[in-house]
Amino acid sequence: MSFVHPLVVGFLVALGVGLLIGIDRERHKGDGAARDPAGLRTFTLASLAGATAMATGDEILLAAVALGMVAFASLSYWRARDVDPGLTTETALVLTTLLGGLAIKQPEFAAGLGVVVAVLLAARSPLHRFVRSVLTDDELRDLLIFAAATLVVLPLLPDKPIGPYGALNLRTVWTIVVLVMAVSALGYVAVRVVGPRYGLPLAGLASGFVSSSATIGAMGTRAKHEPELMKPAVAGAVLSSVATVAQLGILIAATNMPTLQALWLPLSLSGVAAILYGGAFTLWALKQRNQKHEAQGNAFSLTTALTFAAILAVVLLVAAAAQDWFGEAGVVVAAAAAGFADTHSAAVSVASLVSDGRIKPPQTIIPVLAAFTTNTVTKMAFAVTAGGRTFAFYVIPGLLLMLAAAWAGVLLA
Incomplete structure (x- = not known):
């Protein structure tokens, strides 16, 4: 009881909102004849x-007062338009x-919006600098x-x-695509914030949110052309699989928590195994100098996201048909086949079957790990073909260690 x-x-709340916003405007109103007419008291x-x-007077009187403020603001702008x-x-x-009026009916919401407005006003310089100097055209796109x-x-x-x-549920499919783009963008932002100091290991971890297989191929190509970057390239390749496991958990949770x-x-x-193996190479790589990697490119790949949507739709259809024809064994075959291209789409498809009531959560373990296994085969092929023998010699043991840890988890469970 209040x-x-x-x-x-x-x-x-209205008093607090007015004071909070007014303090910022008072600090920026200037001095002399050219100063802004509205400050803390106004x-x-x-x-x-x-x-x-x-x-x-309820909403009608509030609208009249707001219109009066619009007239006052227009007059103020007309007087100062040449200067500011x-x-x-x-x-x-x-x-x-308007926030003062909102505070009477919904004070919590008005207080929150007032803080947001004050923060936006106070962050003028950082926001302008970010938009004009930090944000690139590709990132804006x-x-x-x-x-x-x-x-x-x-x-x-x-x-x-x-x-x-x-x-097929189109909204579910597209939600997963949005999540893929969001997680990939977060990885990209991490690289931009930290900078290139940590080189290829951090880049590999961030790029793994887009495609671990593609990242292993790119790291292998870098190591093949610049052998002195072998260790950081291996670290980036293995750490990309950490991103795979993390993204896999996020997407499965978004689809079906059980x-x-x-x-x-x-x-x-599996994630712990990748962290330990990739972490060892990262520590080894950080002892080297002249790490040349820079954070460039796009926050996410639209082509990858759309391809993911297509693969996800196909796998959902194939898995549903296989489950209808062959029962649980059909889901395993469909997931394993899809895993050669992408683990996430196969796992999300299997989780979607749980949401639809076609299978139970424990029945997803074998299909998801079957996709994980076939995707590991794809990664090993990328390591050999793109990076050569030495790169593959370093990377493949880490991938096999991850796979063994995943299946060991089944036995322990």
Whole structure:
């Protein structure tokens, strides 16, 4: 039971929002005749005016007060347009008035938005520097693609089973694609933030979120052309498999949590094995000088994401058909075949069968590890063909150690 009247809480929140935003504007209003007309007192009064309007006259009076603030802000902008053509202060003033009104009905939400507004205003210089100097054109394009995939395409897709056997759910498939892009982008951001100091090992770990097989091939090519980078290239190749296991766990959890609960021990042991093996090469590699790797390229590969969607759809259909024809054994065969191309699509497909009630979580262990096994064969082939004998001699034992640890997890479970 609350001992404070809700109206008092609303006005206190409105006062706090006005003071918080007003403090920032006061610090940036300048001095002399060219200073901004709105500062600490103006913003605080604007917020309290919005709260008073909402408390006494509901939304209609708040709208009238907000329009008055718009007129005041327009006059302020007209006076200062030659000196400062920006609209930040004027827009913030109108928004503060509305937040004051919102504080009467939803004080928690108004308080949160007020903090966000204050943070955006205070972070003016870092934001401008980031957009103008740090963010590249390719990264901006990737950001727009990700926003379109998440905010435009995803809501438009139907959330119901379609196709043969009712095996496809377009929204589920696209959600996994968005997750793939998001996790890959996070890995890319990590490289940008830390910088190239840690060289190929960190790059391999980040790139593994896009494709571990492709990363092993790229690291092998680098090691073949620059033998002095053999150890850091091997570290990057093995650590890319750590990303594989991490991404596998994330995608399975997003698809069906009971499936992850059934697979957590094999995945954990495999990930630990990769960390230990890759970590040993990383420590060895960090003793070397002249690591030449730089964080370049795109945050994620759209082609890889779309290919993943296609593979996922095909595997869902094949797995559903095989399960209908042959029972559980058909799921194992379908997952193993898909694993040669990608472990994640096979694992997500199997987890989707659990969500649809076709199989139970314990029945996913063998199909997922079968896909993991065949994908390891693909990685070993990349290591041999791209990196040569020496590179493969270093990388393959780590891949086999991961695979043995995963199957050992099955026996222990």
